[in-house]
Amino acid sequence: MRINLYGQLARLILATLLLGSAAAAAQESPQVLGIKRSLPNGLVWLFSEQHGLPLVTLQVTVKAGVLRDPPGKAGLANLTALLLLQGTKQRSATQIAEELDFLGARLSASGNDDYALISFTVLKKDLAAGLDLFQDVLLNPAFPAGEVKQKVSQVLASFQSDEDEPGIVASRAFHRALFENHPYGHPAKGTPEGLKAIRRNDLVDFYRTYYRPNNAILSIAGDLTQQEAEDMVDKVFGSWESASIPELKIEPPASLNKTEIKIINKDITQANIVWGHLGIARDNPDFYAFQVMNYILGGGGFASRLVDNIRENLGLAYSVGSSFNPGLEPGPFAVGLETKNASAGEAVAQVIETVKRLRTEPVSEKELNDAKSFLIGSFPRKMDSLAKRASLMGYVEFYNLGLDYPWRYPELLKNITPADIQTVAKKYLHPDRYLLVVVGNEEKMRFTSSLPSPGEEEKKNEAKSN
Numbered sequence: 159m160r161i162n163l164y165g166q167l168a169r170l171i172l173a174t175l176l177l178g179s180a181a182a183a184a185q186e187s188p189q190v191l192g193i194k195r196s197l198p199n200g201l202v203w204l205f206s207e208q209h210g211l212p213l214v215t216l217q218v219t220v221k222a223g224v225l226r227d228p229p230g231k232a233g234l235a236n237l238t239a240l241l242l243l244q245g246t247k248q249r250s251a252t253q254i255a256e257e258l259d260f261l262g263a264r265l266s267a268s269g270n271d272d273y274a275l276i277s278f279t280v281l282k283k284d285l286a287a288g289l290d291l292f293q294d295v296l297l298n299p300a301f302p303a304g305e306v307k308q309k310v311s312q313v314l315a316s317f318q319s320d321e322d323e324p325g326i327v328a329s330r331a332f333h334r335a336l337f338e339n340h341p342y343g344h345p346a347k348g349t350p351e352g353l354k355a356i357r358r359n360d361l362v363d364f365y366r367t368y369y370r371p372n373n374a375i376l377s378i379a380g381d382l383t384q385q386e387a388e389d390m391v392d393k394v395f396g397s398w399e400s401a402s403i404p405e406l407k408i409e410p411p412a413s414l415n416k417t418e419i420k421i422i423n424k425d426i427t428q429a430n431i432v433w434g435h436l437g438i439a440r441d442n443p444d445f446y447a448f449q450v451m452n453y454i455l456g457g458g459g460f461a462s463r464l465v466d467n468i469r470e471n472l473g474l475a476y477s478v479g480s481s482f483n484p485g486l487e488p489g490p491f492a493v494g495l496e497t498k499n500a501s502a503g504e505a506v507a508q509v510i511e512t513v514k515r516l517r518t519e520p521v522s523e524k525e526l527n528d529a530k531s532f533l534i535g536s537f538p539r540k541m542d543s544l545a546k547r548a549s550l551m552g553y554v555e556f557y558n559l560g561l562d563y564p565w566r567y568p569e570l571l572k573n574i575t576p577a578d579i580q581t582v583a584k585k586y587l588h589p590d591r592y593l594l595v596v597v598g599n600e601e602k603m604r605f606t607s608s609l610p611s612p613g614e615e616e617k618k619n620e621a622k623s624n
Contacts, residue, residue, distance in 0.1 A: 189562050189565045190561040190562050190565075191204070191206055191541070191547065191550065191551050191554070191561045191562075191563070191564065192204050192205050192206030192207075192379070192547075192551055192561060193205050193206075193384065194555070194561060195388070195391075197371065197391065197392070197395060197396055198396075199371040199372065199395075199396070199398055199399065199400045200370075200371050200372025200373075200400045201371035201372070201374060201375075201376055201391075201395055201398065202374075202375050202376070202555060203375070203376040203377070203378065203391050203395070204375070204376070204377045204378065204551040204552070204555060204561070205377075205378045205379070205382075205384065205387045206378070206379040206380075206547055206548070206551065207380075207382060207383065207384060207387075208379055208380055208381065208544060208547065209381050211380075211381065211544070212281055212282040212283065212381050213279060213280070213281060213282060213380050213381060213544055214279070214280055214281075214282055214285055214288075214378070214379075214380035214381055214382060214544075215277070215278070215279045215377075215378070215379050215380050215544040215545050215547075215548045216277070216278045216279075216292065216376065216377070216378050216548070217275060217276070217277045217278070217376070217377045217378075217545075217548040217549060217551075217552050218275070218276045218277075218296060218374055218375070218376050218377075219273050219274075219275055219374060219375040219376075219377070219552040219553075219555075219556055220239075220273060220274040220275075220276070220368060220369055220373060220374045221272075221273050221368065221373045221374070221403075221556075222235055222238070222239075222269070222273065222274045222364070222368035222369065222373070223235050223269050223270050223271050223272045223273040223274055223346070224236070224269065224270065224271045224272070224341045224342065224344070224346055225271065225272060225341050225342075225406060225408060225485075225486060225487070226341075226364070226368060226406070227341050227344075227348070227352070228360075229339075230351075230352060230355055231348075231352050231355050231356050231360060232341070232344040232348040232349045232351075232352030232353075233313065233344075233346075233347055233348015233349065233352045233353045233356065234348070234352070234356055234360055234361070234364055235269040235274060235346070235364070236268060236269030236270075236274075236346045236347050236348065237269075237306075237309065237310070237313070237347075237348070237353070237356060237361065238269070238274070238361050238364045238365055238369075239267040239268050239269045239274040239275070239276065240267060240268065240269075240309055241299065241301050241305060241306060241309055241361060242267045242276060242295050242296065242299045243265060243266075243267055243295060244301075244302065244305035244306075244309060245299070245300045245301070245302045245305050246294045246295060246298040246299055246300050247294075247298045247300050248294055248298065249291075249294060249295075250302075251302075251305055254291065254295065257287075257291050258291070261280055261281070261284045261287060261288055261291075262280075262281065262284075263278065263279060263280040263281075263284065263288050263291075264277070264278065264279045264280075265277070265278045265291075265292070265295065267295075268346070269346050270346050271341075271342060271346065271483075271485045271486075271489070272485045272486050272556070273556060275549075275552075276295070276296060277545065277548070277549075278292045279544065279545060282380070282381045282382075285390075289390065289393075289394050292394070293394045293395075296369075297397075297398060299365060301358055301361045301362055301365070303358055306358050306361065310353050310354075310356065313347050313348070313353055314350055314353055314354075316347065317350050324424060324426055324428070324430040324597045324598070325430045325494070325496070325597075327422060327424070327430070327597050328422070328430040328431065328432045328494075328595050328596070328597040329432055329492075329494070330345065331420060331422060331432075331595045331597070332432040332434070332490070332492060332593060332595040333345070333490065335418065335420060335593055335595065336411070336414075336434075336435070336436065336490055336593050337411050337490075338411075338412075340408065340409070340410075340411040340487070341408065342411065342485070342487060342489060342490075343411075366401075367401075367403075367404065368403065370398070370399070370400050370401045370403060371395060371398040371399075371400050372400040372401070372403065373403045375552050375555050375556060376391065376395065377548040377549070377551040377552040377555075378390075378391075378548065379544045379545075379547040379548040379551070380544050406486075408487065410487060410488065411436060411487065411488060413435070413436050414435050414436065414588070414591045414592065414593060415591060416591055417590070417591055417592055417593075417594070418592075418593045418594070419593075419594045419595075419596075420593075420594070420595045420596070421596050421598075421600050421603070422595070422596070422597040422598075423598075423599070423600040424597055424598060424599065425599055426499075426597075426598060426599060427498070427499065427599075428496045428497065428498065428499070428598070429496065429497055429498065429499045429502040429596055429597065429598030429599070429603060430494075430496055430596070430597040430598065431493075431494065431495050431496070431497065431502060431505065431506060431594070431595070431596050431597075431598075432492050432493070432494050432593075432594075432595045433492065433493045433494075433506060433509050433510075433592060433593070433594050433595075434480075434490055434491050434492035434493055434592060434593060435490075435491060435588050435591065435592050435593055436488050436489075436490065436491065437482040437483070437484060437488055437489050437490055437491030437586065438482070438484050438488050438489075438491075438586060439484050439485065439486065439487055439488045439489070440484040440485055440486065440557050441486075441557065441558075442484065442488075444582050444585070444586070445484065446570045446571055446574065447574050447578045447579060447581075447582040448482065448582050448586060449482075449533065449571075450526070450529045450530060450533065450571060450574055450579060451516065451579045451582050451583055452480055452481070452482055452491075453529040453532065453533060454516070454521055454525050454526070454529050454579065455480050455493075455512065455513070455516055456478065456479045456480025456481075456493055457479060457480050457481060457482075458528075458529060458532065459479065461528060461529075461532070462479065462480070463512050463515075463516070464478045464479060464480060464493065464495075464509065464512055465478055465479070467508060467512055468495065468505060468508050468509070468512075472508065474497050474501050474504060474505045474508065475495045475496055475497040475505055476496060477494075477495060477496055478493070478494070478495035478496075478505075478509075479493070479494060479495075480492065480493045480494075481494070491586070491587075493509050493513075495509070499598045499599045499602035499603050500602055500603070500604055501604075502596055502598060502603045502604070502605070503603065503604050503605030504604075506594060506596075506605075510589045510592075513583075513587050513589045514589050516579070516580070516583040516587065517580065517583045517584045517587060517589070518580075519580070520576035520577060520579070520580050521576050521579050521580070522576070523576065526574070526575075526576055526579065530571050530572070530574070533571060534567065534568045534571060537564060537567055537568075538564075540564075541564065550564075
């Protein structure tokens with residue numbers, strides 16, 4: 159009953175947001191996030207007129223994420239984004255920080271798997287000064303040698319601290335083994351080897367190649383009229399020079415054809431486990447059924463089967479859940495959990511059994527309806543602030559979902575049936591061929607007879623080939 163009430167409340171909030179958008183002159187329709195325009199230089203820009211607060215948020219999505227990292231220089235895309243804030247041809251890193259502090263503005267830049275993001279929020283009254291700074295940071299980065307060296311040192315140091323986090327160690331090892339040489343195999347910040355190989359000229363070349371208006375999306379949300387937004391975009395971004403963008407050529411990640419188990423020995427009391435395999439890309443038509451299936455399996459927290467079985471009923475783990483991360487390329491599907499070293503094997507066996515059950519038995523109507531209600535009801539939180547709204551506009555444009563996506567989303571989930579969930583589970587979940595990474599005390603771990611011991615599968619495959 160509580161979930162149904164939550165869903166009703168969320169739909170009321172969504173309706174309120176829609177009414178607010180409809181009242182704004184910038185909106186062409188009450189059923190879209192904002193308007194979409196483009197400049198002669200190829201920049202696509204989106205605008206949502208919101209007068210609730212005297213703020214303006216701009217977000218630039220550049221198609222220059224981890225997928226563009228060149229071989230041997232993992233981390234170049236993220237490092238390029240980070241260094242935008244570390245000095246321009248007119249301002250030092252200190253001057254940039256001081257101006258932001260004086261304006262009370264927020265400016266950030268980072269890279270992720272598919273794109274880089276540069277986000278800026280400023281008070282409407284300080285917009286002119288803020289835009290001068292934002293334009294300089296985006297269009298005139300200097301990549302000072304001293305700042306490059308310092309930023310690389312900072313990122314390298316973070317790898318040392320990561321070694322003290324078993325969950326991070328397990329996740330990194332899982333991605334590295336699952337994706338191998340594919341860019342998704344390393345974190346956005348790169349690898350120590352890749353960062354050490356990066357030179358200042360690499361950053362300059364990467365910026366000149368990919369930071370172009372015809373390779374970017376600008377999202378604007380805030381206290382502006384449509385005319386003010388158009389004048390601002392023309393003035394600030396109209397001089398940004400376009401260029402030919404190299405075609406993205408990457409071999410897709412290969413699916414597992416066998417079970418692989420990797421043990422990383424650490425003298426810790428809790429084993430950190432990641433179990434999974436390749437998932438799906440964002441443009442996969444089964445995305446929405448997969449999303450609902452994942453919620454039921456382990457993405458729904460205490461409402462999920464993994465938590466109910468492994469934590470609540472068996473007491474094997476304090477935390478357990480499943481996730482999937484679809485991008486331009488198929489991302490990972492993974493179940494993560496922590497358990498005592500001695501119960502690692504039993505916990506993994508229960509994960510596999512829970513996955514098998516999802517493939518062989520239809521989910522209940524209650525499970526399905528609860529999952530839909532939560533996913534639909536929680537969607538308004540994705541646009542309940544200017545920053546979130548700008549981010550959502552950039553996301554739906556990047557993945558070609560359409561600016562009416564929030565209003566189509568309930569329809570995309572509404573007709574999913576138990577049979578659809580079972581079909582997707584059979585198609586995309588593979589309890590017979592998976593990657594298992596365990597970080598824990600190897601001497602204290604026990605694997606059940608239903609699981610192969612580490613290295614056993616490799617020996618079996620070698621025997622078959624001989």
